[in-house]
Each structure stands twice: as C-alpha cells, then as structure tokens.
Amino acid sequence: MTDQELMGRALALSRHARQSAPPNPWVGAVIVADGVVVGEGCTQPLGGPHAEVVALRAAGDLARGATMFVTLEPCAHHGRTPPCVDAIVAAGVTRVVASILDPDPRVGGRGFAALKDAGVQVEVGMESDRTVQELIAYLTQRRTGRPWVRAKVAMTLDAKVADSQGGSQWITSTEARDRGHLLRAQSQAIVVGSKTMEADHPLLTARPGGVMATLQPQRWVFAHRELSYCTPGVQVTSESPQAFLDRMGGAGVLGVLIEGGPTLLTSFVDSDLVDELFVYLAPMVFGDDGAKAAFRLPAGRLLVDPLRLNLIEAQKVGTDIELRLWSNKATTLASLFATELDHAPEAVSEW
C-alpha cells in the first residue's frame, strides 16, 4: 500500500466513529511496520481512548520503529485521557504522517511540536482535502465557535415539498428517508419549524437502518407563538437562527441539522447560515402552482444574482437523487482549513 492508500485507510476507519465520537473529532489511525499494517483504530466514545492509542494497543511491541498514519494531529494535553503524543513516543513510533492540524486551541500545533521534540519524524498535509471534508463539522465548530449547519429537503423534480392538498408523506423513497436518519445520527441537534411540528408531529429521533442510534441529537422546534402540538422531549426556542447557532456552538455542538419546513429553511438560507444542503430529489412532477415550493426567499433573486451553491456530490439513493451542496462561505472556509497545516490557526472572525 502507498502512503496515500494508508491515509485513505485511516480516513475509512475514522468514519466508523462519525456518530459516536462527538463532541470529540472522529479520527482514524494506522500503524505500519516494514510495509505491514500492525495496528489500527478509530476514536472511541467520550472518555474512551483516542484512535492513536487504540492502534498502539493493537500493535504492541510492533509499534517500535514503525510509522503511524493518522487523520488529525495527535493531542498533547491532558483531557479525559492522557496525551496521545506521550503514548506514541513511549511506544517507539519513529514517524508520524498526519493529514491535518487540530485547530482545537489546546492542540493547534503543540502535538506536532512535542513529537518533533521527542525526535519523531513528522509529516503533515497528506489527503488534507479529504480529511477536511470528513471533519468539516468539527473543524468549523473549533475554528468559528459555530456548528456546521446542514439542511435537508425532500422535493419533487419541480421543487415542491407537498402537493396542492398538502400531501407530502412520502415524496421520496425509503432509501432516501433512511439517509435522512443517517444525517440525524451525524448531528448533535435537529431543528424544525412550528408548522412542520404541528402538521407532521415528527418524532425527530435518529433511526438509521430502522435502529435507534445510541447517541440521539437534541431536538428543537423554532416557534414564535404557542404551539398546538409539540412532540414530548422536543425543546422550544424563540431565538433568532444566529443566536441559536451561537448558543449551540458554545455548548460543544458540532453539527446542526435543519429539517424544515420551507419557512425555517428559507430563514436560515437567506441569512447565509446553511453550510451544507442535502436535496433528495424524487423523479416526479406535480406541475402545479398550488403545490408547496421548497424554496421561497423573502426577496426573489434574479439570474444576475441568484442564491448560488456549489455542487459537491450527486448520487442515486434508491429511486431518488441525493444532491450535496455547499454554500460559498463553507467552500471558502474548507479551502482555508486544508492549507493552514503548519501553524496554530487563529479564530475565524466575521463568520
């Protein structure tokens, strides 16, 4: 395996911890000695060992003189667990290849410095674009103090979320709806608007593959008036989107998912507060002005200045299409994260 393939393996491992690691970053590590993988692992749930330590335990004595590939800079501070740097040095690892720097103010280059001080060879930057994509929620929260904001919309080819009689269950296929549960499980907070709460009585629990996720996100409904119905356990807020996100980020929430409906989605989109939009597009048409539009901006835009997004990925999901789109702001920020690898970054202002 090439170095790139080994980092790809570390990235694949990290995805196993995507749902369980937050508020910690989900990291993967692979240890290689004489071209053979002797240990690997990913971040364990809060309080458990980090990926580096899992991989070191698996490698045992074989870690001596070996190389570690790890997606994020190892920590050098005492948190809930001892510093990973100490374990790496103690195990006799002689080379660490890390994809990106950890912008957490307690790390921010100190991990790399400590490794170098101990005589370990350090390389940074391999597959950094892919790692930034993977860890974007963590990186955004640590650098800006605000969570990564995803929004989800399920609509027809003519961009309707309900027919003229309000029929909306279900526009998309079971596979697309299951992807929606995965998005919930990857978020630490979910938000709906008051009309969605009253019309659909959603549970808002994360049930990917039909199974309740171990870690359930906080559930919130935005309401500026008395609700005629609210699902038990769902919390009500009348904050502004900006104030809500600031509070969530301050509380360590890495990712927030906006589930709709159109009014709430529009208020977040129009304030440029949505970083990543998932569109589940069902190949059907209502062809009806009376059907409910997915996007209605307070001030309509013209072709000279539309609300413009960047298409990251398009894929078939069941009979539907999943589109993953990023805002311009999110795209710019990700580029920044992927290049600032060799020094402690400062907080991003004006976010």
Next chain:
Amino acid sequence: MTDQELMGRALALSRHARQSAPPNPWVGAVIVADGVVVGEGCTQPLGGPHAEVVALRAAGDLARGATMFVTLEPCAHHGRTPPCVDAIVAAGVTRVVASILDPDPRVGGRGFAALKDAGVQVEVGMESDRTVQELIAYLTQRRTGRPWVRAKVAMTLDAKVADSQGGSQWITSTEARDRGHLLRAQSQAIVVGSKTMEADHPLLTARPGGVMATLQPQRWVFAHRELSYCTPGVQVTSESPQAFLDRMGGAGVLGVLIEGGPTLLTSFVDSDLVDELFVYLAPMVFGDDGAKAAFRLPAGRLLVDPLRLNLIEAQKVGTDIELRLWSNKATTLASLFATELDHAPEAVSEW
C-alpha cells in the same frame, strides 16, 4: 479479456458511430483469435461498410477460425451494402457472439439463422441491457415506427427556466450547454415552441465542442399562429405532437429532441410522448413565484398520482448536475427489447 469485456469493447466502438451512422444502427464489432484482438470496427456513414465488415477487413486472414463479438445481429439482406453474414462466413469466422437481435423487419433473426445454416456457432444476449440502452432510439423506431423522443430542460434548483424578468441566458454552465449540443448531434430532428423561437432566436444547429457536426438534424418549430421571427432553415409545423412524431418515424428519423420551452415540453410530457428527459440542474435558487416554472401541467397532479419518471443516471457536468430520466413506458419497452432475443419480434402496438 473476458467475453464480457470484449463485448464492452464492441459497445465502446459503437459509440464512435453514434452521430454518423443513423438512419442505420451504430454497431461495434471485435474479432478475437487465440485471445488476441485481430480486428475491430464500427458502422461507417450511410453507404459505407457495416461494423462487421470493417473488423473483418482489419483482421484479414486472421479471421479464419476466430470469434466475432458484435453488438447487433449481422444483416442477411442486400441493402446499400452486401449482407454481413456472407462476409463473416466467407472470412471463416467460426463463432459469433451478438448482444441483441436486430428488430428491423429485413433482419429479425434471419442473420442468426443464416450464420447457423453455414455452421457458425451463434450466441445471443451478452450485455443485452447495455446494448438496448445504447441503441434504444434505433430499436424504438424499428419496433414502434415512432422515433425515440428526448427532451432537454435547463433549470435552477427551484425548477425555474427563467427569472422574474425573463433572464435565462445562461442558467447552466458551458459544460452543460455543450452536452446540449451533443444531444442535438445525436438527434435527427430538433423541435422548439413558438415562444422560444421568438424570444431566443435560436440557431438550433448541433455544435458539440464548438464544432458544427457533420450531420445536422432537421430543425422544426411548433406554431399554431404566425411567427414574428423564425430562424432561416427552420421548418414550421402546426401538427399535433403525435402526428409529427408519426411522420418523423415514417421518414426514418430515429431520435427527436424537444428543446422547449415549458409549453411545448408540457404538451409532449402530458401526452406521455417523452421517452427520455435530460435535466440540467444549476445549483442556484431564484426563490421567486414570479420566475418561470419548468413544469406546468394543464391539470396539476397530486402525490397519489404524480407524473412519475425513472432515474437512469445522475452525473456532474461542469458546475451543474445532469439527470437522465426515462418514462415508465420507455422503461417497460427497454425491458422487452432486452429479453426478446431469440425470435423475430412483432411490431409493438398501442405505443
């Protein structure tokens, strides 16, 4: 290479003749002797040799005792060129692997029968789904008498083809617009509505990659009134969509492309006359009820009975997404074509 890979190679070759072969089918052929490709080719323009003969000429004496992989049943009749079957037998090919039967009434199994009569081993059906997808326009015209009807729409994420001031040039990227020119070059007739003609003054020529295609499609505008503008060389018709398609099919047109606008597209879609819809989706939003909708059916549909299509493919094209969708009728017909391989098919009625 496996037999499947060799048929895949024949299919790839056939695509080179996609634009130049009609009204003939675009076919690919590969000749293999002792595991080595000794000759290959694709259909030449009208009056030139078929794929089988091109491959045989390349193979020369090496065809003796060899196997031919060919995407469509070889012809057994005298048309503009002598029968391919005679050439195959004369060259000493001992095994022919064909993907699908040729439904042309002059062939329809006679090619396979003639080969078997001459002692050639014949196998039919390899990669038949892929070949049916590739040759669907040809197969549809030969089996139903009607051309394969494609429609193209370029729209925003909120399914608008123009902003509230009529701005529509250009919603999609240059790459997506170039795909539009490729669709034109693959069609034998292009159709627009009167409003599109008057508003956009389109040339309607096929210029993929910025180069005028050698074979240009017929250009038509549907108009039930006097036009204030018509591009020179564009023909006017006031027929119904059904009558127009019947006439085109009768004249040997394999594929028709409906280019819009929404009124014309709707009239074809609503009559279930569109087989394949290409949607070029730009990642932008107008969010404005006053912007022009891509789909407005005379009678709006509800979720219990929407206009439903089948997603065949989704891919990024420049900064946009290209969606390829088939009607239910087209999907059913393609399944039929892919299974009726060992007998002369009858004409499909009620199409």
